[in-house]
Amino acid sequence: MTIRKLALMLCAGALLAGCEIGPDKSIDRGIDSDDLSTMKAGIWVDPNGCDHWIIDDGVEGYLSQRLDKYGKPVCSGIAPPTIATGDFKGGATSIIGDPL
Template sequence: MTDPGRIAPGLPCVTLGARVERVNCAGLRAAFVAAALWPALSAGPLLAEVAPPVIGADRYKPALAQTPDGCQVWMIDDGWEGYAWNRTDRRGKPVCMKVESCLVENTDQLFATDSARVRPAEAARLKAFFRQQGVFSYGIHGHTDARASDDYNMRLSQRRADAVARVALDAGARVASARGFGERMPVATNTTAAGMQKNRRVEITCYREIGRY
């Protein structure tokens, strides 16, 4: 196991992997990391991250990721074991972000019926949105009405969330999560056409950094 002190001297960290153990942990509970952070860190290309330079001559590259509640962590993963520790400001406080709903789009406008391909004109408009300044990353959540089966709606909403996430990545934005919720989180009744139209939506959450170092 790589010595975490050699990777990042003086920084508190936790070990991630098949088991979780404390290594001078401070501020980031190992149980929270195991239950909530590890699935996000292993999610692949939709992980919100940057690529700082290699530390010394080592092959490990720290990446900046975030917890579900919007706090930032540095992490290193060699494919078998990983390490994560809080990103802190100069006062030693965790760097957390303001989390807010910043856009709700009706899927009738973004997609054709039963499609998960964003219309070209809408993709261009979304790219302009994702290029805004002051946002660290985005959460993208797809929703449907209740007309089809739950399984169908879950799959369609996930495909649509992934499609919008690809637009964001093409625009150079970071994507923290892309999830489909199907019909399970309605904002209106599904017994009227107007209500169902409101439920067919993609919601985008913005994670904004509060202040700078």
């Protein structure tokens, strides 16, 4: 094994050693901490016409692309582009509320 290969393997090992699993993103860790599965989601349609899940709890907001079982975007046509629909503010906190 050459010194170059050995050096590359050591660098790769050092980089991977610094990797760790990130925080659980399915839980709201804000003022009114709660599991996101208990909040009501709506759908926001992006400018291309594809759906995104949206949740607004009054302090934080959550958005993720809606995907089918093959990982492809869902573009249902449920609303015009750039419009949000559904009870996505249903998880809003009563402590602070949403001024809009």
